[in-house]
Amino acid sequence: MNVGDRVRLMSGREEGIITRILDNNIVEVAIDNDFTIPVARREVVVIAKEEETYLKKDEGIQPATKKATAAPLLAAQGIYLALVHQSDELLAVTVINNSDHDVLFTSGEEREGKYRGLQNDRLTPKSTRVISHYHLKDFERWPSLLVQFIQHRNGSPTLYEPVTKRVQFKASSFYKSRKTAPVLNKEAYLFQLDQKPVAVNTDKIAEQLLEATAQHEHFKLQAPEHEVDLHIEKLVDDFSGMSNSAILKVQLEKFQDSLERAMASNMHEIVFIHGAGNGVLRKELQKVLSRMPGIKFFEDARKEKFGYGATLVKLK
Incomplete structure (x- = not known):
């Protein structure tokens, strides 16, 4: 049972998506287009994709017509933050590694200057990780999202600088960001987190170390008065x-x-x-x-x- 799994409440017919793991026994479930509630793990069951397909056929429900996707990204390489519709109201906040490097990342929310960590992981090339879920009806109360990451590849001759990116959501630009998300190949509100990776200048680091050493050598501790x-x-x-x-x-x-x-x-x-x-x-x-x-x-x-x-x- 993981964040993003679709589940059914055993006490009724309600279905929803797991948005957070609160502790070993409690999960937070977003009921479609409505509200979010904490539920004991033993009170929910994961809905397999095969079951959902079978039930639709059995009940004579025709699958919804697939919407036309947005135009493919021109600059698809990179690290992205994508908000993908799980339902009309609920969005899955997803980190996408559409590069040929491993990405080590941490993520968190910032509200009124207070930070709360969300998820951390190692993303292999062409992989994704859901870090949170947001409701569109609460858009005005969404926090800023902070993602820190570093790119790495075994055997690479280049060491890259760590990157910290803050994403603040504004209505004027948010709804214009709708594109086809790489790797997921789904329509999403998409934000690129990286530019061209910046290589660490090892010569500059060596110069800084020499300067610090020289300053240390010239420093003389002043003894206090008796x-x-x-x-x-x-x-x-x-x-x-x-x-x-x-x-x-x-x-x-x-x-x-x-x-x-x-x-x-x-x-x-x-x-x-x-x-x-x-x-x-x-x-x-x-x-x-x-x-x-x-x-x-x-x-x-x-x-x-x-x-x-x-x-x-x-x-x-």
């Missing part, structure tokens, strides 16, 4: 509008940065001046230090100089 003052007036120019949590966040970021640079530059010890106050910052520092590797021990710094307002950290 004594780091975490009082907020030492860290920002104006803190009058900052909340207590915002102040604490700035202080902890300064502490973390200084501690990491001290460890990276092989310092033996570092002092953090946090003040006595209500002890919140001191407790937060000690909480981090107690679970951080590379710390030999920590203790109150010289009381004659700092009172109880500083912590000395000995590094391994």
Whole structure:
């Protein structure tokens, strides 16, 4: 039982198409030209094509006259997104690989800036995969579709760049996109996802790696001061509008940065001046230090100089 299978509900005569697999026991079924419902797998049975043909003959129903197909595509090679009628109302969203390469792809929907993954697969040359189903009556609420893919062929001397394509459906262009879909050879609303594949420039990659290496070689880590003052007036120019949590966040970021640079530059010890106050910052520092590797021990710094307002950290 797969997405796209035509099924009959065992509890009645309704028929529909599986549009999604919700979990191991539930499928979503689109009842023809009407609505979509979740149904337990055990409550539906797949209708074989042979059965459908036999029933039509037995009931004296004449097959519908086949509509004339649109003109064949001029540029048929490529990767496509096709929306194919399953009924007058329901469309199967299908990825088509009409190329001589394997295509590794992922697909998803985007609604109001939120992404939801749909399907992923490896499509061999001249193959297809249904990724979702949409109702025409809901056209104004359709999401944008995102398809990411990369083309590959064993033994090929060329490495191609990955491609990300976003398809946004607009009525002004959607209904003009009706053509004969390659591979499927059915009329569909068709959108090409690829242009000419772009080969990866390995020389350019090598140059970028050399540049990154050169920048790394010229980079010199700056060790922090032996004594780091975490009082907020030492860290920002104006803190009058900052909340207590915002102040604490700035202080902890300064502490973390200084501690990491001290460890990276092989310092033996570092002092953090946090003040006595209500002890919140001191407790937060000690909480981090107690679970951080590379710390030999920590203790109150010289009381004659700092009172109880500083912590000395000995590094391994």
